[in-house]
Amino acid sequence: MDVVSPELNSLLPDEIMDTEAATAAAAADSAPGSQSSITISASSTLFAMKPALATSTATTKTTDSLTGTTVSTSGTQKLATPFAFSAANHQIILNKVASAQATEAAKAAAAPAQVIKQEGQKLLVTTIGKSGQPIVLQLPHTSGKPGVSQTSGDAKSPSPQFKVVTIGGRELKPVVGSAGNQVTTLQAQQLKTVQNIKPVQSVAVGGVGGSQFKTIIPLATQPNVQQIQVPGSRFHYVRLVTATTASAAGQPSAPNTSKPLVVNTGAVRMSVPVVQAQTIKQVAPKPLTSAPQVVTTTQTQQRLIMPATPLPQIQPNFTNLPPGTVLTSAPGGSNVGYAVVPAQYVTQLQPSQFVTLASSSSFPASSSVQTQAKLPYNGVSAAETTSRPRKPCNCTKSQCLKLYCDCFANGEFCNNCNCNNCFNNLEHETERLKAIKTCLDRNPEAFKPKIGKGKEGESDRRHSKGCNCKRSGCLKNYCECYEAKIMCSSICKCIGCKNFEESPERKTLMHLADAAEVRVQQQTAAKTKLSSQISDLLMRTTPIISSGGGRLPYTFVTKEVLEATCECLLEQAKRAEQTRQPQAEAERAILEEFGHCLMSIISSAGKAKTDCASINC
DNA sequence: GAGTTTGAAACT
DNA sequence: CAGTTTCAAACTC
Numbered sequence: 001m002d003v004v005s006p007e008l009n010s011l012l013p014d015e016i017m018d019t020e021a022a023t024a025a026a027a028a029d030s031a032p033g034s035q036s037s038i039t040i041s042a043s044s045t046l047f048a049m050k051p052a053l054a055t056s057t058a059t060t061k062t063t064d065s066l067t068g069t070t071v072s073t074s075g076t077q078k079l080a081t082p083f084a085f086s087a088a089n090h091q092i093i094l095n096k097v098a099s100a101q102a103t104e105a106a107k108a109a110a111a112p113a114q115v116i117k118q119e120g121q122k123l124l125v126t127t128i129g130k131s132g133q134p135i136v137l138q139l140p141h142t143s144g145k146p147g148v149s150q151t152s153g154d155a156k157s158p159s160p161q162f163k164v165v166t167i168g169g170r171e172l173k174p175v176v177g178s179a180g181n182q183v184t185t186l187q188a189q190q191l192k193t194v195q196n197i198k199p200v201q202s203v204a205v206g207g208v209g210g211s212q213f214k215t216i217i218p219l220a221t222q223p224n225v226q227q228i229q230v231p232g233s234r235f236h237y238v239r240l241v242t243a244t245t246a247s248a249a250g251q252p253s254a255p256n257t258s259k260p261l262v263v264n265t266g267a268v269r270m271s272v273p274v275v276q277a278q279t280i281k282q283v284a285p286k287p288l289t290s291a292p293q294v295v296t297t298t299q300t301q302q303r304l305i306m307p308a309t310p311l312p313q314i315q316p317n318f319t320n321l322p323p324g325t326v327l328t329s330a331p332g333g334s335n336v337g338y339a340v341v342p343a344q345y346v347t348q349l350q351p352s353q354f355v356t357l358a359s360s361s362s363f364p365a366s367s368s369v370q371t372q373a374k375l376p377y378n379g380v381s382a383a384e385t386t387s388r389p390r391k392p393c394n395c396t397k398s399q400c401l402k403l404y405c406d407c408f409a410n411g412e413f414c415n416n417c418n419c420n421n422c423f424n425n426l427e428h429e430t431e432r433l434k435a436i437k438t439c440l441d442r443n444p445e446a447f448k449p450k451i452g453k454g455k456e457g458e459s460d461r462r463h464s465k466g467c468n469c470k471r472s473g474c475l476k477n478y479c480e481c482y483e484a485k486i487m488c489s490s491i492c493k494c495i496g497c498k499n500f501e502e503s504p505e506r507k508t509l510m511h512l513a514d515a516a517e518v519r520v521q522q523q524t525a526a527k528t529k530l531s532s533q534i535s536d537l538l539m540r541t542t543p544i545i546s547s548g549g550g551r552l553p554y555t556f557v558t559k560e561v562l563e564a565t566c567e568c569l570l571e572q573a574k575r576a577e578q579t580r581q582p583q584a585e586a587e588r589a590i591l592e593e594f595g596h597c598l599m600s601i602i603s604s605a606g607k608a609k610t611d612c613a614s615i616n617c
Numbered sequence: 618g619a620g621t622t623t624g625a626a627a628c629t
Numbered sequence: 630c631a632g633t634t635t636c637a638a639a640c641t642c
Binding site: 398402403443446465467468470471477 | 625
Binding site for chain 1: 635
C-alpha cells in the first residue's frame with residue numbers, strides 16, 4: 001500500500017529533508033521498485049517494557065531531525081522481553097523468544113548483532129544511543145550507495161550488506177566489520193535492547209522514487225501495538241501501549257523516557273520523536289533561529305497513538321482522529337489515555353496544553369477527545385513561526401477553516417479561542433481536512449511559514465511573498481513584514497514603504513518600542529518586588545498577630561486606612577504632575593509613598609499589638 | 618467596547 | 630493575472 005505520494009512529499013517542508021533521515025533516505029536509494037529499505041520504528045512506548053532483565057538509567061539528548069529539537073530523556077528503562085527476528089516478504093517480524101534465552105542475551109556484554117538473511121540481504125539490528133533508545137532496522141540494498149549512515153557492509157562482500165540509519169537526527173557511527181562479528185560494546189548494548197523489544201506491528205518500508213513506499217503491518221494480532229488507519233489523514237497511526245497498561249502487570253512503574261522515532265528513513269521523511277503524552281513538558285519555546293529545544297519527559301502510563309506513515313485509506317471509525325490530535329479516554333471509561341500525535345510536532349506543544357490534553361480524567365464524558373496539537377499539514381513547527389503561544393482567534397465567518405484564521409493557518413486546532421461556528425476541531429474533522437486540501441490545492445505552500453529562514457542568521461529572514469501594504473507605510477502590524485520584525489525586501493509590493501534599514505521612521509519606532517518595553521519591564525519588576533515585600537511582611541507579622549488572636553494586617557487595613565493611603569498616593573501623583581516630573585520618576589515617587597504608607601500601617605499595627613498585649617487583650 | 622482601517626486571503 | 634470582495638486583526642476613539 002502506498003503511503004506517500006510524490007505529491008504529498010512535495011508538500012512537505014524542505015526542512016524535513018534537511019535531516020539525517022533524509023540522508024539515510026539518500027543512502028537507501030536504490031533502483032525504482034525495490035523495497036530494500038526497512039525501518040522499524042521504536043520507542044520506549046512502542047517497545048513496551050517487560051519486567052526488567054536489565055535496568056539502566058540514562059539521560060539522553062536526541063536532536064529531532066525534523067525540528068532541530070533536542071529531546072532530553074532521562075529515567076530508568078526496563079528492558080523488555082526478548083524477541084527473535086525473522087524477515088519475509090520485506091517484513092521484519094520481531095518474535096518473542098524464550099525468556100531464558102533472552103536473559104542470556106541480556107547478560108552478554110557484547111552480544112552479536114542480529115543478522116537476518118533474506119534474499120541475499122542482511123539486516124543489522126541495532127540501536128543508537130544508549131540502552132533503550134530507538135531502534136532502526138534497515139534492509140540494505142545490495143548496491144547501496146555510500147552514505148553517512150551506511151556501513152561498509154559485509155567483509156566478504158564488495159558491496160555493503162547492511163545499513164545503519166540514524167534516529168531522531170542522532171548521528172550514528174558506521175558499524176565496523178561484518179554484521180554479527182565485530183560489534184562494539186555500545187552496539188552490543190544496543191542489541192541487548194533490540195533483543196528485548198516487543199513486537200512491532202507497523203513497519204514502514206521505504207522504497208525509492210517517492211511512490212515506492214510501502215507500509216507493512218505484519219503483526220496484527222500482537223496486543224501491544226495496533227495500527228489505526230485515519231481517514232483522510234496522510235498518516236497512519238500506531239497505538240502504542242506501555243507495559244503498565246498492557247503487558248507488564250505488576251510492573252511498578254512505566255518507562256519514563258521519550259524516544260525519537262524514525263518511522264521511515266526513506267522519502268517518507270518522517271523522523272519523529274515520540275514523547276509520552278501525559279507528561280511532556282516543553283522547557284522553552286523554540287526560537288526562530290531554530291536553536292535546539294529541550295524537551296523533558298517524566299513518567300507516564302499513557303498510550304500513544306503515533307502517526308507512522310501517511311495512509312490514504314479511510315475507515316469510518318477514525319474520522320475524528322486527525323493527525324495532531326491528542327485523545328484521552330473519557331472519565332470512568334478505559335483506564336488508559338490515548339494520544340494521536342504527529343510526533344514531529346510534539347515538542348512544539350505548549351506544556352500546559354499538552355499536559356492538560358493528555359489528562360485522562362479532565363474531560364467530560366461527552367467529549368472525551370480534546371485537541372491542542374500541531375497539525376501535520378503545516379509541516380513546520382510552531383516555534384519556527386511563533387515564539388509564544390498563539391493568541392486566540394476571533395473568527396466569525398470563516399469557520400476557522402480558511403487562512404484568515406491564524407490558528408488554522410498555523411496548523412493548529414482552535415483552543416480557547418473566541419471564534420464562532422468553529423470547524424477547526426475534531427468534531428469537524430472531515431470539513432477541516434477538506435479545507436486543508438482546498439488550501440493546499442490553491443497554494444501548495446499555504447501552510448509553510450511566510451518568513452523564510454535566513455541562511456546566515458536572522459538578518460536574512462524575509463517574507464516569502466512580500467507584503468502589499470499601501471497605507472500603513474509598512475510600519476504597523478498590518479504589514480506582515482513589520483509584524484515579523486523584519487524589513488521589507490525587493491519582493492514586497494508595498495507603496496510608501498518605510499520599513500527599510502535606514503528609514504528614520506522605522507528607527508524612531510524601534511526606539512519607542514524599545515523604551516516601552518524597558519518601561520514595562522521596570523514596572524513589572526517593581527510590582528513584583530512590591531508584591532514580594534508585602535507578602536513578606538504579611539508572612540512575618542501574621543504569626544505574631546495570630547498568636548494574640550486576630551489577623552492584624554487585615555484588621556488594620558480598614559476602609560479608612562485604605563482611603564488615607566489612596567489620598568497619600570494621589571497627593572504624590574499630583575505633586576509629581578505639578579512639578580512635571582517624568583513618568584518614571586512619578587511612578588517611583590508614588591511607589592515610594594506607598595511604601596511609606598505600608599510602613600506606617602505596619603508600625604501602627606505593631607504598636608497596637610504591643611498595647612494589646614500589655615493590657616492582655 | 619464599538620467602530621474604523623488595513624492588507625491578506627478568497628473569489629471572480 | 631488583475632480587480633473585487635471577504636475577512637479578521639490592528640488600530641483608534
